[in-house]
Amino acid sequence: MTRVTTETPQRRRKMSQQAIAPWLFLLPASLFFATYVLYPIIQSFYISLFEWNGLYSLQYRGVEGTGFTDLQCLELGNRAGREDGCELTGDTLWNADYVGMENYRTLYTDPFFWTSLKNNVKWLLLYLLAIPAGLFIALFLNQKIAGMRLYKSLFFFPFVLSQVVVGLVFSWFFLPGADDGLLNVLLGKFGIGPFNILGHNSTATYGIIAAGLWPQTAYCMILYLTGLNAVDPEQIEAARLDGAKGPKMLWYVVLPQLWPATFIAIVVTVIGALRSFDLITIMTNGGPGFYNTSVLAFYMYDVALSEFGFRMGYGSAIAVILFLIMMVYIAGFLWKMWRDEKV
Amino acid sequence: MRSIFKTSAAALAAATMLSGAAYADGHGVSGPLRIFSDMSNPAPRAVMEGMVARFTEANPGVEVELVITDREAWKTQIRNVLQSGTADIVNWYAGNRMGPYVEAGLFMEVSELWETGGLTETLASTLGAMTMDDGIWGVPYTYYQWGVYYREDIFAELGLEAPATWEQELANCEVIVASGRACYTIGTQFLWTAGGWFDYLNMRTNGYDFHMSLTAGEVEWTDPRVRATFDNWATLVNMGGFIADHQSYSWQEALPFMVNGEAAAYLMGNFAVAPLREAGLTDDQLGFYQFPQIDPAIEPGEDAPTDTFHIAANAENVEAAEAFLLFVASAENQTLINNGDNLGQLPVNAGSAVDDDEFLNAGFEMLSNNAGGGIAQFFDRDAPAEMAQVAMQGFQQFMVDPSTLDQVLEILEGARQRIY
Numbered sequence: 001m002t003r004v005t006t007e008t009p010q011r012r013r014k015m016s017q018q019a020i021a022p023w024l025f026l027l028p029a030s031l032f033f034a035t036y037v038l039y040p041i042i043q044s045f046y047i048s049l050f051e052w053n054g055l056y057s058l059q060y061r062g063v064e065g066t067g068f069t070d071l072q073c074l075e076l077g078n079r080a081g082r083e084d085g086c087e088l089t090g091d092t093l094w095n096a097d098y099v100g101m102e103n104y105r106t107l108y109t110d111p112f113f114w115t116s117l118k119n120n121v122k123w124l125l126l127y128l129l130a131i132p133a134g135l136f137i138a139l140f141l142n143q144k145i146a147g148m149r150l151y152k153s154l155f156f157f158p159f160v161l162s163q164v165v166v167g168l169v170f171s172w173f174f175l176p177g178a179d180d181g182l183l184n185v186l187l188g189k190f191g192i193g194p195f196n197i198l199g200h201n202s203t204a205t206y207g208i209i210a211a212g213l214w215p216q217t218a219y220c221m222i223l224y225l226t227g228l229n230a231v232d233p234e235q236i237e238a239a240r241l242d243g244a245k246g247p248k249m250l251w252y253v254v255l256p257q258l259w260p261a262t263f264i265a266i267v268v269t270v271i272g273a274l275r276s277f278d279l280i281t282i283m284t285n286g287g288p289g290f291y292n293t294s295v296l297a298f299y300m301y302d303v304a305l306s307e308f309g310f311r312m313g314y315g316s317a318i319a320v321i322l323f324l325i326m327m328v329y330i331a332g333f334l335w336k337m338w339r340d341e342k343v
Numbered sequence: 344m345r346s347i348f349k350t351s352a353a354a355l356a357a358a359t360m361l362s363g364a365a366y367a368d369g370h371g372v373s374g375p376l377r378i379f380s381d382m383s384n385p386a387p388r389a390v391m392e393g394m395v396a397r398f399t400e401a402n403p404g405v406e407v408e409l410v411i412t413d414r415e416a417w418k419t420q421i422r423n424v425l426q427s428g429t430a431d432i433v434n435w436y437a438g439n440r441m442g443p444y445v446e447a448g449l450f451m452e453v454s455e456l457w458e459t460g461g462l463t464e465t466l467a468s469t470l471g472a473m474t475m476d477d478g479i480w481g482v483p484y485t486y487y488q489w490g491v492y493y494r495e496d497i498f499a500e501l502g503l504e505a506p507a508t509w510e511q512e513l514a515n516c517e518v519i520v521a522s523g524r525a526c527y528t529i530g531t532q533f534l535w536t537a538g539g540w541f542d543y544l545n546m547r548t549n550g551y552d553f554h555m556s557l558t559a560g561e562v563e564w565t566d567p568r569v570r571a572t573f574d575n576w577a578t579l580v581n582m583g584g585f586i587a588d589h590q591s592y593s594w595q596e597a598l599p600f601m602v603n604g605e606a607a608a609y610l611m612g613n614f615a616v617a618p619l620r621e622a623g624l625t626d627d628q629l630g631f632y633q634f635p636q637i638d639p640a641i642e643p644g645e646d647a648p649t650d651t652f653h654i655a656a657n658a659e660n661v662e663a664a665e666a667f668l669l670f671v672a673s674a675e676n677q678t679l680i681n682n683g684d685n686l687g688q689l690p691v692n693a694g695s696a697v698d699d700d701e702f703l704n705a706g707f708e709m710l711s712n713n714a715g716g717g718i719a720q721f722f723d724r725d726a727p728a729e730m731a732q733v734a735m736q737g738f739q740q741f742m743v744d745p746s747t748l749d750q751v752l753e754i755l756e757g758a759r760q761r762i763y
Contacts, residue, residue, distance in 0.1 A: 053443055053447075054422060055422060055425075055426065055443055055444070055447040055449065056426050056447070057447045057448045057449070058448055058449070058656055058657055077448055078445060078446065078447070078448035078450070078452065078476065078478075078656070079452055079478070080448065081448070081451050081452070081656040081657075082451070082452050082455070088657055092426065095447065106761075111754070171591075175591070176587070176588035176591050177588070196587075196588045196590075196591055198591055199588050199590045199591045199743070200743075284532070285532060285533060285534075287532065287534070287590060287736065287739060288590040288739060288740065288743055289590075289736060289737075289739055289740030289743065289747075290733070290736045290737065290740060290754060291736070302732075305419060306419065306732075307415075307418040307419060307728075308723070308728040308729060308731055308732035309728070309729075309732075310443055310728055310729060311729065
């Protein structure tokens with residue numbers, strides 16, 4: 001009897017400790033995630049239902065004894081600050097009009113939105129070229145030669161540069177004059193050109209993607225280099241004894257073992273393509289003409305936050321669409337992680 | 344209107360304490376004064392710091408806290424600064440660019456200050472540009488003319504005179520193009536330079552009043568009069584009047600074409616003179632003329648963008664802020680800050696003296712005596728922000744390929760119907 005009564009509470013306490021501990025460890029991360037990721041996402045959804053120029057007004061209240069009421073101060077609007085009977089409350093007013101799904105309807109008929117979406121698709125597809133290119137360079141660099149560390153770091157160098165610097169370097173590389181930009185100087189030696197790649201609607205986006213591929217290839221290369229370290233030498237040896245070499249060895253023996261690296265490379269490249277904003281801002285500023293090199297992220301910034309951007313609700317609607325597109329990839333990523341862990 | 348997001352109430356407590364302190368010293372002003380300025384380029388920065396030094400010398404009770412922000416970055420940062428209540432005084436621009444802040448009640452109305460300080464007379468020329476919603480919202484400290492800066496030596500070499508009419512202009516341009524040069528350099532990557540061309544062509548083709556109705560959204564962009572403006576523009580574009588690949592250059596990157604003699608002229612604001620001189624052009628090589636007349640029946644309108652100071656509506660030290668605005672607006676201060684050693688621009692105050700500089704004199708003369716149509720701010724300051732953005736993209740598109748005019752005008756008209 002006594003044993004029973006002394007043992008049960010102890011066990012219960014132990015169990016509850018074990019049950020609470022993981023939640024306690026998760027708590028700080030969850031708090032930050034909720035504040036800086038979840039809340040803004042929900043807020044974007046909410047704001048996208050409004051028409052709002054991004055500005056809050058100041059709130060005034062009537063000073064007692066002057067005969068002014070809060071309502072009168074509100075009606076004075078932008079003159080209330082000049083009225084002694086009205087004083088600042090320290091709060092702000094949110095001047096937004098509820099428009100329901102109107103922003104999304106406008107998006108549907110907005111040609112610039114579709115231009116941006118089309119460019120996003122171009123980015124997504126062409127950016128994936130960074131993966132085979134990174135693999136190729138990684139295979140090439142995965143040798144034991146004197147000074148290989150130096151070569152590796154040189155190849156990795158573009159990834160260390162800020163995107164802004166990459167954009168500047170490439171916009172100089174593409175400069176239109178026959179003897180200004182390096183590209184046109186080189187082409188000139190073969191009697192071709194000059195071309196103004198960033199100045200024409202048909203080529204500008206591809207020019208920017210080319211600039212983006214430079215650091216992205218370096219990133220994929222690093223992923224593959226670390227992946228190659230994990231390739232099992234015994235399997236290579238066994239395959240060699242069976243007579244596998246060249247492309248067959250790569251395809252059937254090496255690549256399957258590199259799958260984890262490939263998977264991460266695809267994920268970061270897709271997300272990198274969807275985030276492509278800095279290069280566009282630096283290299284073409286969305287032009288030439290009407291948003292011809294814009295992508296959704298750029299268009300969102302331009303309508304909501306830029307020098308002339310005062311359409312916060314509309315920008316939020318674009319953000320929501322971009323979020324939904326990203327969600328497809330993120331969901332796929334989570335699903336795969338979940339499946340892998342179950343095995 | 345509902346209060347959903349809240350800011351700290353501490354600002355209020357601070358405001359009540361400070362206004363008490365400000366009254367301590369009878370008529371003199373005192374207390375901290377927080378100024379946020381966008382005068383970040385070297386010369387304007389020195390001017391701003393000089394003004395603060397002279398103001399504090401005259402008002403020893405005031406402790407100025409000056410924050411100078413990058414001029415481009417300020418165009419978006421002003422929103423946060425005004426709403427967070429961290430500034431008493433901010434820099435901005437006249438005209439419609441004030442619109443969002445006036446509507447949201449973030450600028451303080453200063454009509455009374457204009458009356459009591461006599462500014463309605465001394466600053467009369469910009470009264471219209473500072474007025475909005477029946478109130479006056481700030482004071483101007485400088486403005487500058489736009490016009491055609493040209494290579495006098497190239498014109499002399501080709502036997503050309505500065506044109507006064509559109510026919511002379513086109514005839515000149517033909518000669519310049521035949522000599523293997525472009526008539527005009529321009530860099531439209533950041534769009535606004537094309538806005539200057541549209542302003543002038545439209546004000547010369549249709550007049551200042553029409554231009555103002557258009558930027559106010561009262562006229563359709565598909566109107567035949569707008570088309571007439573673009574037709575004139577197309578004539579220049581199609582004859583090779585502008586340098587190639589202008590869509591890839593900023594306005595600074597377009598300067599070397601004029602310095603190297605690959606282009607003969609530049610339609611630009613007076614701020615282009617300093618870099619052109621620094622690049623080695625002497626005043627003998629560099630000339631200025633007013634944008635030529637197109638329709639003789641039309642009085643010329645001019646662009647003269649005005650830069651301004653405003654009091655934030657949630658300013659904590661309004662008395663000192665008003666004193667600073669009066670100080671900025673004074674004839675003496677404006678003469679000093681706009682002279683050739685400082686900003687090198689035109690003072691707004693009618694009592695100020697213009698520094699003895701070839702281009703400042705030409706600009707002052709032009710704006711005082713030869714701008715009968717009226718004085719515009721600039722396309723992106725006269726039109727609402729959204730309209731300015733999309734229209735200037737259209738101008739660039741049109742300059743790259745004039746055959747897309749119909750499509751451009753349709754997009755602009757669609758934008759007009761949505762925005763206004």
